[in-house]
Amino acid sequence: MSKNRSAARVDACASAIRFQPNDVSRLLADYRRRRRDPRDQINREFANAREDTLHVRENTAHFRRRLSGKKTGSNRGDVLLMDRDIFQEIQRSTWAGLWVRFTGRRGPSVIRRKYPVHVNLWSHIALRDRIRLEQGDTCKTLWVPSWKNTGPRLKLLSWCMALRLSKGTAFNLHLTRDVIHAARNHSRGFAYAIQQRMQHHLRIELGRLGLEAPDFFFVVEATQGIEEHLHGAIDIPDHPDARKAVRAALLAAAGFASWKLTGTELRFKDMTYPPGWAEYCLKWVGQTGIALDNSVIAATNGLRTRGEDWYRHARDSDDVIDPRGHGLSSLI
Secondary structure, eight states, X not given: OHHHHHHHHHHHHHHHTSSGGGOHHHHHHHHHHHTOOHHHHHHHHHHHHXXXXXXXXXXXXXXXXXXXXXXXXXXXXXXXXXXXXXXXXXXXXXXXXXXXXXXXXXXXXXXXOSSOOOTTOOTTTSHHHHHHHHTTOOXXXXXXXXXXXXXXXXHHHHHHHHHHHTTOEEEEEEOOHHHHHHHHTOXXXXXXXXXXXXXXXXXXXXXXXXXXXXXXXXEEEEETXXXXXXXXXXXOOSSTTHHHHHHHXXXXXXXXXXXXXXXXXXXXXXXSOHHHHHHHHTTTHHHHHHHXXXXXXXXXXXXXXXXXXXXXXXXXXSOEEOTTOOOEEXXX
């Protein structure tokens, strides 16, 4: 009986926070009332909201494992928070101008910051690394876990870096309400349903050019007042008509008819800074994951393999990520 009451509390806790971090109007009103620097205060509010959601997700999963009688896993700490801290250390350091080297040898732990890093707030957070750079120390070595112990941020970073090597393209894609409704009711989850639609239409459109469906990934995002939409990246084959075919396939997968387009349904952009794009894709993954039962991230099997290969090579070699996150280089 006590287990049932505890389970009810866990579910209530998870559902209670579902829309709380997304209350943009509340955050904006609070920010205007305090009259502080917008880039400082509002970004901290958003970052702290994401931090709260991250803790809820991890604690909910932990209690559910305990209530089910399953083991809680190995003693590797809070995986989601460790993944977040390491990823933000990589992003902050490369943005400041440092070269970053991965290592599998246990080294000093990543420094926890008072406020989580927001993608648009860098100046005062990167100051310590800029001072280090001015003193002539241009490379930072970070311990990273093995691939099987990584979380969504390090995996997504690896996929972005693998796509960067093949000149992949980032995209934002909206979905029609019919597609959203069908994906919400899919037995295998929202992300799986959208991935299958995308792969189906990519095979059709690129098959007409004699090409195979390219690798891609996406993250589902939903905020209060804005329905589910996708942020991701895709390989566009080296063919004169490939970009047009990929565009047609993605729009068809999203449920848009060609004669009803307004030009805002799908946008491509160059992925010039992979760590930054990975952070942008994951900015609301916590609360979206709660709403969609964690079915928010999808990637093709080919890209998963490529990302793992990139990560293992970066971890086992002496190569470094260059200061703009473009790829691996050698300092020798």
